[in-house]
Amino acid sequence: MSTSQGVNVLRYSALAAGLAYGVYHQSSLNSHARRAEADREYARKAALIEQAKAEWKKKTTPQQSQTQTSGVISDPADNRFDLEAYLKAKLGE
Known part of the structure; x- marks a missing residue:
C-alpha cells in the first residue's frame, strides 16, 4: 500500500x-x-x-501662384519656378 x-x-x-x-x-x-x-x-x-x-x-x-493669362509660375519658392519665363511674362504685360 x-x-x-x-x-x-x-x-x-x-x-x-x-x-x-x-x-x-x-x-x-x-x-x-x-x-x-x-x-x-x-x-x-x-x-x-x-x-x-x-x-x-x-x-x-496656398494654391500654386500662377499668372492667369500666361500660365507662368510666379512663386519663387516653387521648385518649378522659371525665372526667364517669369521675366518674359512680366515684360510682355
Whole structure:
C-alpha cells in the first residue's frame, strides 16, 4: 500500500505542477495579446494623425501662384519656378 501512496503523491504533484504551469502560460499568452493589441491601436492612431496632418497641410497650403493669362509660375519658392519665363511674362504685360 505504501507504493500506491507514493504513486498517488507523484500523480497529484504532477497534476498541481501542470495546473500551475497552465495558469502561468495562459497569463503569459494573455499579456502578449494585450500588448500586441495596444501596439496595433497605437499604430492605427499614429496613422490617423499622419493622415490628418497631410490633409491639414493640403488644406492650408496656398494654391500654386500662377499668372492667369500666361500660365507662368510666379512663386519663387516653387521648385518649378522659371525665372526667364517669369521675366518674359512680366515684360510682355
